[in-house]
Amino acid sequence: MDKLDNFLQTLKQLPEDEQKIIQSKNIEELDAAEREHQEFQNSFVRGNCYLCHLPLTAFDISKSCLHWLLNPEGFKKRYFEFIYAHYSYFQIESYLRWVANQEIPLQNINALSQEDTKNKPIELTICYKSLEWSFSCSESDLQGHKASRYGQFSHYHFQMRIAEKPFINYTDFHIPFTEGDLFKLGIIRKNYPALRHVFPFGDGMKEALNAEPDKLLENMQLTTDENKSSFHLQTVVTTEPGKPISIDKIEAMIKESQKTRKPLAALAHKYINDASVKVMISPGESVPEIAKRTIRHR
Ligand SMILES: [Zn+2]
Numbered sequence: 118m119d120k121l122d123n124f125l126q127t128l129k130q131l132p133e134d135e136q137k138i139i140q141s142k143n144i145e146e147l148d149a150a151e152r153e154h155q156e157f158q159n160s161f162v163r164g165n166c167y168l169c170h171l172p173l174t175a176f177d178i179s180k181s182c183l184h185w186l187l188n189p190e191g192f193k194k195r196y197f198e199f200i201y202a203h204y205s206y207f208q209i210e211s212y213l214r215w216v217a218n219q220e221i222p223l224q225n226i227n228a229l230s231q232e233d234t235k236n237k238p239i240e241l242t243i244c245y246k247s248l249e250w251s252f253s254c255s256e257s258d259l260q261g262h263k264a265s266r267y268g269q270f271s272h273y274h275f276q277m278r279i280a281e282k283p284f285i286n287y288t289d290f291h292i293p294f295t296e297g298d299l300f301k302l303g304i305i306r307k308n309y310p311a312l313r314h315v316f317p318f319g320d321g322m323k324e325a326l327n328a329e330p331d332k333l334l335e336n337m338q339l340t341t342d343e344n345k346s347s348f349h350l351q352t353v354v355t356t357e358p359g360k361p362i363s364i365d366k367i368e369a370m371i372k373e374s375q376k377t378r379k380p381l382a383a384l385a386h387k388y389i390n391d392a393s394v395k396v397m398i399s400p401g402e403s404v405p406e407i408a409k410r411t412i413r414h415r
Pocket residue numbers: 166167168169170171182183184185
C-alpha cells in the first residue's frame with residue numbers, strides 16, 4: 118500500500134462529522150476556483166492578466182507570470198524556467214485550459230488517450246489561436262531518468278508552438294513536479310471512484326466525452342463548416358421487422374434540426390420510438406492532435 122492508498126483508507130475511516138467537514142472544504146475550494154475563474158475571465162476579455170495585472174501583451178522579466186505563455190513580445194524560450202520555478206504543473210495546465218476555453222469551449226483541449234500511448238501518465242495538447250502547448254510525461258519521466266545526466270528526478274516535458282513552428286521543444290526542459298503535483302497525479306491515475314480531480318472551467322474533449330452522452334447531445338449545435346466541428350456524430354437506426362419508420366417522421370425530424378440547429382442524433386429519440394437508436398460521439402475535425410514526442414535513445 119502506498120502513501121495515497123493510506124491517505125484514502127484514513128479518509129474512509131473518519132467519523133461522519135469529520136467527513137462532513139472535508140466535504141464542506143471541497144465545496145469551499147470549488148467556490149474559490151469559481152471566483153478565481155471569474156477574475157481571470159474579467160481581466161482576460163479586457164486584455165489584462167489577473168495574476169500580474171499587466172496587459173497580456175506585456176512582458177516584465179521581474180514578474181514571472183503564466184501569461185508569458187501567450188507569447189508577449191520579449192518572452193524567450195529560456196524564460197520558461199522562471200515560469201515553472203513559480204508555478205506547479207497543475208497550475209500551468211489549469212491556466213492554459215482556461216485560456217483555451219476563452220476562444221471556444223472544449224474543443225481546444227485534447228487529453229484523449231492515444232492507442233499507442235494509452236497508459237502514459239500525461240499526454241495533453243491545448244490550443245489557443247495560433248498557440249499550441251503540449252505536456253508529456255512517460256513512465257520513465259515519472260520515475261526519473263536514473264541512468265541519464267539530466268532529469269533523474271520525477272518530471273514532465275513541455276512543448277510550445279507558435280503558428281505551427283517550434284518555440285519550446287519537449288527535449289529542452291526536464292520540469293520537476295511539485296509534491297502537490299505528484300499527489301494529484303496519483304489520484305488521477307488510480308481512478309478512485311470516491312475521489313476525482315477536476316479542472317473547474319477547464320474541461321476539454323476527454324471530460325466532455327466522459328460526461329453523460331444525453332447531456333452532451335442536448336447541448337450540441339450543428340455547424341455549417343465540418344472543419345470547425347468539435348464532435349462527430351454517427352446515428353444508427355435499426356428498425357424492427359415489419360415496423361418501418363415513416364418518411365413523415367424523418368422529414369419532420371430534419372425540419373426541426375434545420376430550424377433549431379440541433380443535431381439529428383439529439384432529436385431521434387423524440388421522433389423514433391419503435392426502433393433502436395444508437396449514437397456514436399467522437400472528436401471532430403477541429404480538435405488538435407496530440408503533439409507526438411519522439412523518444413531518442415542514446
Ligand atoms: Zn501575468
